[in-house]
Amino acid sequence: xxxxxxxxxxxxxxxxxxxxxxxxxxxxxxxxxxxxxxxxxxxxxxxxxxxxxxxxxxxxxxxxxxxxxxxxxxxxxxxxxxxxxxxxxxxxxxxxxxxxxxxxxxxxxxxxxxxxxxxxxxxxxxxxxxxxxxxxxxxxxxxxxxxxxxxxxxxxxxxxxxxxxxxxxxxxxxxxxxxxxxxxxxxxxxxxxxxxxxxxxxxxxxxxxxxxxxxxxxxxxxxxxxxxxxxxxxxxxxxxxxxxxxxxxxxxxxxxxxxxxxxxxxx
Amino acid sequence: xxxxxxxxxxxxxxxxxxxxxxxxxxxxxxxxxxxxxxxxxxxxxxxxxxxxxxxxxxxxxxxxxxxxxxxxxxxxxxxxxxxxxxxxxxxxxxxxxxxxxxxxxxxxxxxxxxxxxxxxxxxxxxxxxxxxxxxxxxxxxxxxxxxxxxxxxxxxxxxxxxxxxxxxxxxxxxxxxxxxxxxxxxxxxxxxxxxxxxxxxxxxxxxxxxxxxxxxxxxxxxxxxxxxxxxxxxxxxxxxxxxxxxxxxxxxxxxxxxxxxxxxxxxxxxxxxxxxxxxxxxxxxxxxxxxxxxxxxxxxxxxxxxxxxxxxxxxxxxxxxxxxxxxxxxxxxxxxxxxxxxxxxxxxxxxxx
Numbered sequence: 059x060x061x062x063x064x065x066x067x068x069x070x071x072x073x074x075x076x077x078x079x080x081x082x083x084x085x086x087x088x089x090x091x092x093x094x095x096x097x098x099x100x101x102x103x104x105x106x107x108x109x110x111x112x113x114x115x116x117x118x119x120x121x122x123x124x125x126x127x128x129x130x131x132x133x134x135x136x137x138x139x140x141x142x143x144x145x146x147x148x149x150x151x152x153x154x155x156x157x158x159x160x161x162x163x164x165x166x167x168x169x170x171x172x173x174x175x176x177x178x179x180x181x182x183x184x185x186x187x188x189x190x191x192x193x194x195x196x197x198x199x200x201x202x203x204x205x206x207x208x209x210x211x212x213x214x215x216x217x218x219x220x221x222x223x224x225x226x227x228x229x230x231x232x233x234x235x236x237x238x239x240x241x242x243x244x245x246x247x248x249x250x251x252x253x254x255x256x257x258x259x260x261x262x263x264x265x266x267x268x269x270x271x272x273x274x275x276x277x278x279x280x281x282x283x284x285x286x287x288x289x290x291x292x293x294x295x296x297x298x299x300x301x302x303x304x305x306x307x308x309x310x311x312x313x314x315x316x317x318x319x320x321x322x323x324x325x
Numbered sequence: 326x327x328x329x330x331x332x333x334x335x336x337x338x339x340x341x342x343x344x345x346x347x348x349x350x351x352x353x354x355x356x357x358x359x360x361x362x363x364x365x366x367x368x369x370x371x372x373x374x375x376x377x378x379x380x381x382x383x384x385x386x387x388x389x390x391x392x393x394x395x396x397x398x399x400x401x402x403x404x405x406x407x408x409x410x411x412x413x414x415x416x417x418x419x420x421x422x423x424x425x426x427x428x429x430x431x432x433x434x435x436x437x438x439x440x441x442x443x444x445x446x447x448x449x450x451x452x453x454x455x456x457x458x459x460x461x462x463x464x465x466x467x468x469x470x471x472x473x474x475x476x477x478x479x480x481x482x483x484x485x486x487x488x489x490x491x492x493x494x495x496x497x498x499x500x501x502x503x504x505x506x507x508x509x510x511x512x513x514x515x516x517x518x519x520x521x522x523x524x525x526x527x528x529x530x531x532x533x534x535x536x537x538x539x540x541x542x543x544x545x546x547x548x549x550x551x552x553x554x555x556x557x558x559x560x561x562x563x564x565x566x567x568x569x570x571x572x573x574x575x576x577x578x579x580x581x582x583x584x585x586x587x588x589x590x591x592x593x594x595x596x597x598x599x600x601x602x603x604x605x606x607x608x609x610x611x612x613x614x615x616x617x618x619x620x621x622x623x624x625x626x627x628x629x630x631x632x633x634x635x636x637x638x639x640x641x642x643x644x645x646x647x648x649x650x651x652x653x654x655x656x657x658x659x660x661x662x663x664x665x666x667x668x669x670x671x672x673x674x675x676x677x678x
Contacts, residue, residue, distance in 0.1 A: 134534060135536070138534075138536070145532075146531075150528075150531045150534065151528075152523065152524055152527025152528055152531070152532075153527065153588055153594075153596060153648065154523070154526075154527055154590070154593070154594040154595040154644070155520075155523050155524065155527055155650070159520050159523065159524075162520070163520060163521075163524040163531075163532065163535045163537065164521070164524070164532070164535030164536040164537045165535070165536070166517035166520050168516075168517055175516065176515040176516065177515060177516065177517050177519070177520060192560060204648045206648040207647075207649050208518070209647040224663070
């Protein structure tokens, strides 16, 4: 496998639910240490695409490849075992559990033997705090703290740090910044950059062009289930991307339209 | 101060405060003799009866589900024991196996329905509650022609399950309660399975994605609640030498109230075995301890109502406290960065729900 083989690739993938076509001819690839931004308005098929990538849905047609070899995920677990980790908005964190317990939910470290295996709280806390700090969130110092007391950005970071620790190679981030304020979003974007620096392939789903432009190397715009544009960093301006997402209609026209309607109402 | 605030953040805090509050009220204002109360068996016996079932119900509620069929399972366990070993005069062991088996069966049915359907478990177990009442009544009438069956248990069974200890008036059930509390404490707070239960109550979908066998754990917890209830019924039948079809219905609410007073969050994800243990104790003291005061016992339900509200209100505020800050000193030594505090907490959670 050469350095240039994409870690994860989709070739001409279609997905339909009965008679309803949701995705048509999706081809995309993401390489090691690269951030692919998937942009799209609500209803463009982003969730279906994520679910297909993470093994929840199977493609109706087309193929998926990992490291150049075709793969077939029957269940989300298959994708996870191949190193594809999906982090949803607040996904995978439990507000009323401590940071250490959250980090290791489902993979608890234990000590002792036989029926007396106990959850190794100190080790769990230490590793969790270490990993989160390594991702640049230095405010987290106590693994016993409840996750509900963290900010949205810190919770995202915890989820990402966990995915990285458990050996993720492809990180799918589903609208990680959607519910966050400006500063919190900046936190998360920094973590995305950190994940990229460590050689993960990141698929970043968002409808906020600014956030995408801050971290993306490669962009794909999804409109009505098809890739409407596919370009690299610096090839398009922010306005052009926003226009693309709005379905080809220029944002400026759209704004003019709204103004016109408002004036008509006033009159 | 640090110690106190650290203790307040524990899930059991409200139940301990409720217990202290009730005791103080009884002793200071109602003229209870604390010596007599402490020596009395009535409330400890009652606490053990509801406490044994409250332990698994607490775990189930932490995992985000509820089981009210326990109300029918206590008489079901008692009747099964009495019909097999009393009416049919088979050895007591068969009656005991029968009682445990009926718990296993109903628990499995509840659990499978809970994971296979989208019906809320309140409704599922309401259905099995009513259904089991019918089965027990009709079955008893059909097999024995009566709704009350006598039973004579051999000495060893009485000693183990249904006797008074040391010739006093404390039931042996108390030891079972204490022993089971230790087992459940280990299971929830020390073993990795406890972490799974909390995660399931916190966010079932994420727990499943994290590889936690959510369905198997749910079925297991339903089996534990139903079996604990039929076990208590079996012990009662052995002790009182008979079993009736009615009886045990009040227990549903008493058990759930003591679990909630014990600091378990109704929506799941939070609670502790210590809390559930103290919750059952507190409930029993209110309910039975009132006989040792100058208050008419008919008022006891009012006190329970007030206590329930107070305990839940305390739980809410302590939980917010727990979420906002850490019980560790390390953070204290390190001042907050200028970029802000950790206050985003509660709204980010409510917005999620």
